[in-house]
Amino acid sequence: MPPNSRAVLGLARLTLLEARRTAVGKSALAAIAIALCLALFVDRVVLTDQERATVVTYAVIVRLGVVLTLGLAIVANTVRDLNERIIDNFLALPLTRMQYVLGKWLGWSLVAMLCALSAGLPLLGFSGTPGRLQWTLSFAAETVVIASLALVLALALARVITAMFAFCALYLFARVSSMLVLLSTNMGADRGSLLDRFDARYVELAGYLLPRLDRFAATEWLSGGLIRLGPDLLQAVIYIALLGAVAGIELRRKQF
Amino acid sequence: MRTTASRVRAWLLLGCCLLANVLFQRENPPARIDIVDLGTAPPAMLVRTAALGENAFAGYLVMMFLHNVDVPLGRATPLADLDRDTVIRWLDLGLDLDPETGYPLLLAARHYAETGTPEQRRMMLDWVYRRFEERPNQRWPWLAHAVFVARHVLHDNMLAEFYAAALRTQVTDPAVPSWVRQMDLLLRADLGETADAQVILGGLIAAGQIRSPAELKFLESRLSPEPFPPSASLSSP
Numbered sequence: 029m030p031p032n033s034r035a036v037l038g039l040a041r042l043t044l045l046e047a048r049r050t051a052v053g054k055s056a057l058a059a060i061a062i063a064l065c066l067a068l069f070v071d072r073v074v075l076t077d078q079e080r081a082t083v084v085t086y087a088v089i090v091r092l093g094v095v096l097t098l099g100l101a102i103v104a105n106t107v108r109d110l111n112e113r114i115i116d117n118f119l120a121l122p123l124t125r126m127q128y129v130l131g132k133w134l135g136w137s138l139v140a141m142l143c144a145l146s147a148g149l150p151l152l153g154f155s156g157t158p159g160r161l162q163w164t165l166s167f168a169a170e171t172v173v174i175a176s177l178a179l180v181l182a183l184a185l186a187r188v189i190t191a192m193f194a195f196c197a198l199y200l201f202a203r204v205s206s207m208l209v210l211l212s213t214n215m216g217a218d219r220g221s222l223l224d225r226f227d228a229r230y231v232e233l234a235g236y237l238l239p240r241l242d243r244f245a246a247t248e249w250l251s252g253g254l255i256r257l258g259p260d261l262l263q264a265v266i267y268i269a270l271l272g273a274v275a276g277i278e279l280r281r282k283q284f
Numbered sequence: 285m286r287t288t289a290s291r292v293r294a295w296l297l298l299g300c301c302l303l304a305n306v307l308f309q310r311e312n313p314p315a316r317i318d319i320v321d322l323g324t325a326p327p328a329m330l331v332r333t334a335a336l337g338e339n340a341f342a343g344y345l346v347m348m349f350l351h352n353v354d355v356p357l358g359r360a361t362p363l364a365d366l367d368r369d370t371v372i373r374w375l376d377l378g379l380d381l382d383p384e385t386g387y388p389l390l391l392a393a394r395h396y397a398e399t400g401t402p403e404q405r406r407m408m409l410d411w412v413y414r415r416f417e418e419r420p421n422q423r424w425p426w427l428a429h430a431v432f433v434a435r436h437v438l439h440d441n442m443l444a445e446f447y448a449a450a451l452r453t454q455v456t457d458p459a460v461p462s463w464v465r466q467m468d469l470l471l472r473a474d475l476g477e478t479a480d481a482q483v484i485l486g487g488l489i490a491a492g493q494i495r496s497p498a499e500l501k502f503l504e505s506r507l508s509p510e511p512f513p514p515s516a517s518l519s520s521p
Contacts, residue, residue: 073348076390081344088341203336211329242337251340251384 043135
């Protein structure tokens, strides 16, 4: 194995150890436990469709919990590496900047996938629910995408609050962009005033810059809806490559 | 002395502030709510966007809100005091967000249709019927309950027959229990409309919806006083 590859894999392993040391796994498990408790509470409250309501509630809350936990962990860890100049130690090695980012990305992607698979485990208790495996795999793809996004934002912005704010805003917009486009079309924005048309085009263009996260791990899959896993995986590959390109440009610009 | 005096002043200040806070709270008690104002239901698209596209989850939240809105903070509001038009708009919102669930229909048929004035109950049954027509094979249980409410609570036999006829003609899924389509027949037999019941029974037989000879015998026994003419040959599955 070439020495650079060994260094990248070693960096990935170090990232895993760092995630373990900063209790990222425990935080994700706590988020999963909270989601499960809230879902079981809903099970007691609803009058009908108990299993469906429980599964739907769990899927929605666990997605938000795991995404926010991962985003915060990645941003905080990366910004700490930048501020405490830990990154300089790695760049002093025969590693390019992109190889450094690749090593971090491999480590965090593995953490993200482990968190997603852990989130899918409680669904095993709902034997009547369809699409559990596909939902879990799609959620794993989603967490890898958002881990990549958090890493790029942290490297680019180098501030925890700014990067988290940007992360949350981009994630929310990626979830609702398709609905905003539909909303503006249904309200006749494309036939309205110049400002309305500008708004409609602006929202549409912004939507093209982000992944369609509303397609990943759709809750409808757990209610018997149509399952389409292939497009999610393709979207994940495309967007991760896009983020890699953004990271490459950003690292060339940055002064460490 | 100076330390004791300052300590006493500090405690005195704390006591005065606490007293001021208590007096302020007593002068401004929380508003008591006698009748809950449901408010206008938000547009479905807005709710979908606010819920980040999680329509089923938003639907359940809306229904849990509607189900519990009459008991805010432990003080119950009579269901009859809730404006039925507003309730229907909220039920429409819940069903539009999540057409797969039966929660709104359950609330309408078993919660709101069993309280209030006859006009209020009819409004809820009418809503159940309208939404039943969209997915009869899925939503028949609540229209079946509407037949019961119309017949035994409202004592409106015409309305009960109307709903039962809708169940017979619009529910086509073979997996649905046969008694659902036979409600019309049994209802008319109960009401003494034997001739109509016989016609309906003939139609059910011709359509192959009477599944077994025992079932046919049972249904015939409900048609009294005239004996039923010899039935057509029955091809049971």
